[in-house]
Amino acid sequence: MTKPTKTELGKYKAILERQLSSLRGDVGSMRDEALRASDQDASVDHLADQGTDNYDQGFMLGLIENEEETIKLIEEAIDRIDGHGDWDYGVCPMCQEEIEAAKKPKDGKKAKPAKAVDAWIPKARLEYLPWARYCVRHQESEERSRESA
Numbered sequence: 001m002t003k004p005t006k007t008e009l010g011k012y013k014a015i016l017e018r019q020l021s022s023l024r025g026d027v028g029s030m031r032d033e034a035l036r037a038s039d040q041d042a043s044v045d046h047l048a049d050q051g052t053d054n055y056d057q058g059f060m061l062g063l064i065e066n067e068e069e070t071i072k073l074i075e076e077a078i079d080r081i082d083g084h085g086d087w088d089y090g091v092c093p094m095c096q097e098e099i100e101a102a103k104k105p106k107d108g109k110k111a112k113p114a115k116a117v118d119a120w121i122p123k124a125r126l127e128y129l130p131w132a133r134y135c136v137r138h139q140e141s142e143e144r145s146r147e148s149a
Contacts, residue, residue: 016131073131
């Protein structure tokens with residue numbers, strides 16, 4: 001795995017911008033739909049219908065929240081491509097931390113040679129998920145820690 005080339009960065013940025021545009025339109029439509037449902041007459045003929053409407057609205061709001069999180073990740077990825085992010089686009093910050101930690105000597109002793117850790121996210125992963133923040137290994141650990149929290 002290597003650093004993405006300028007051509008690849010341009011390709012990823014174009015993909016991210018298209019996805020961002022699409023998601024913003026989807027979120028706007030879903031938000032309008034959820035608000036329209038809440039503006040409807042509260043005197044529903046049957047309590048079951050009212051329950052269904054409430055469930056649908058809650059479900060739609062959950063979808064909106066997920067899409068907004070993805071929008072944030074895409075915006076951060078575009079910032080990293082433009083050189084304005086907290087780290088370079090395509091780098092797994094957790095792998096980078098591991099590499100840096102391996103370079104630092106502990107207790108004044110000479111540092112051990114670092115294991116072959118590559119901080120670059122595989123291009124196949126970026127092709128599939130261009131807003132990926134982490135490599136697969138660290139993404140899985142992030143998700144596990146979120147589930148246990």
